[in-house]
Amino acid sequence: MAKLILFLIIVGIIYFIFKSKKKKTTYKEPPIKDLIMCEKCKTFYTKNEILKINGKNICKECYDNS
Numbered sequence: 001m002a003k004l005i006l007f008l009i010i011v012g013i014i015y016f017i018f019k020s021k022k023k024k025t026t027y028k029e030p031p032i033k034d035l036i037m038c039e040k041c042k043t044f045y046t047k048n049e050i051l052k053i054n055g056k057n058i059c060k061e062c063y064d065n066s
């Protein structure tokens with residue numbers, strides 16, 4: 001019985017190491033870095049929702065309304 005518990009602990013440790021390693025390697029830049037502020041409505045949008053109009057970052061919504 002003691003052997004089984006020890007085995008489970010070892011498996012648990014290996015699993016924990018594997019999980020934390022995987023987390024580290026797949027770590028990406030936080031998505032907040034990809035957010036761009038619309039200079040018209042001062043709202044943050046993702047890159048693909050922002051249009052560059054005359055050097056200014058304008059969101060699609062403001063662009064449609066203008």
Ligand SMILES: [Zn+2]
Binds near residue numbers: 043062
């Ligand atoms: Zn806007």
